[in-house]
Amino acid sequence: xxxxxxxxxxxxxxxxxxxxxxxxxxxxxxxxxQEMSGLVSLFFGALFIIIVVMSFLFFSSYTASQGL
Numbered sequence: 001x002x003x004x005x006x007x008x009x010x011x012x013x014x015x016x017x018x019x020x021x022x023x024x025x026x027x028x029x030x031x032x033x034q035e036m037s038g039l040v041s042l043f044f045g046a047l048f049i050i051i052v053v054m055s056f057l058f059f060s061s062y063t064a065s066q067g068l
Contacts, residue, residue, distance in 0.1 A: 009059050013052050020048030
């Protein structure tokens with residue numbers, strides 16, 4: 001099955017991780033320039049990164065339990 005291949009897992013998780021990093025960077029830039037809307041970007045960027053990490057842990061434990 002294609003979902004159990006590590007290459008597919010990394011490929012699927014790279015884009016959301018890059019999006020989260022971009023949001024965090026944008027949020028930091030806005031906070032430095034004293035725009036309070038940067039806190040929203042920081043929050044959602046951190047949320048995206050947390051979701052990516054949790055997804056990676058879930059899928060990697062799933063593949064380990066399947067013996068792949």
